[in-house]
Amino acid sequence: MLKILLVDDHAVVRMGLSMLLNNHPDMHVVGEASEGNEGIKKALQLKPDVVIMDLSMPHGKDGLSATTELKKQMPDIAILILTMHDDEEYLFRAIQAGASGCILKSAPHEELLAAIESVAKGEAYLHPSATKRLMEEYLGNMKQGNADTYSLLSDREREVLTLIAKGFSNKEIAEKLVISVKTVETHKGNLMEKLQMKTRPELVAYALKKGLLGYGM
Missing domain, CATH: 3.40.50.2300 (Response regulator)
Incomplete structure (x- = not known):
């Protein structure tokens, strides 16, 4: 309940x-x-x-x-x-x-x-129109020449990013990747610092834009 x-x-x-x-x-x-x-x-x-x-x-x-x-x-x-x-x-x-x-x-x-x-x-x-606005904002930044920081992420950080955006908890991610929860938290902290993001919705919007969830722009 x-x-x-x-x-x-x-x-x-x-x-x-x-x-x-x-x-x-x-x-x-x-x-x-x-x-x-x-x-x-x-x-x-x-x-x-x-x-x-x-x-x-x-x-x-x-x-x-x-x-x-x-x-x-x-x-x-x-x-x-x-x-x-x-x-x-x-x-x-x-x-x-x-x-x-x-x-x-x-x-x-x-x-x-x-x-x-x-x-x-x-x-x-995020309600549908909000998701669209976030996508437009990210694409607008890209067109203005802002660097895409995705290339800075390691393969493991990209895996963690995708799973976070899909809604998995740190414990679930650790089980899927066969690593410790502490290691997941470290990867999460590193990727959020590289992407300069602080919240889960920001990560979801970014993952959508990158097509990491299978239905991005």
Whole structure:
């Protein structure tokens, strides 16, 4: 049973989400908050598997600030940003803040449920138009002559990158490659430093662009 915390300044939105998620056999809303500071406090108390975080909350701490702070205190928590802004600026800021995914408030219920399940498993989730925007950004950088750092990665680092982007945990990667978890962590740290990336969604977008997942651009 996935434990979910809702952080949104609109009570009606929280009520609707709560009804939807509690009707799912494998999900349960364990708490609600109306702004970021309250969300952080409840996350620390309730230790949910997934936090659904509204991006824009005018009263108190906003979603981006709360995400940044919460990831510092709970690095392994999955945070799914809920937003009405289909804008690359908000998308990149959410990823940089440490969000596991981003979904539009206008998305169908089925997409929201799928997004929650994805981030709960450690995978990244970006709504389709967001993925397209990330791809365009990377391709734009390439056309401007920015160096492609993929050539700097070792064969093992490329293997680790692909498995991370596919959603495998460090332990699962270690088992697949027959190496220790500590070695996986070392490879992960090295490749993220070479690629100058800090979050899993950034790695997924990069892997998509490189065609490492089998359906990239």
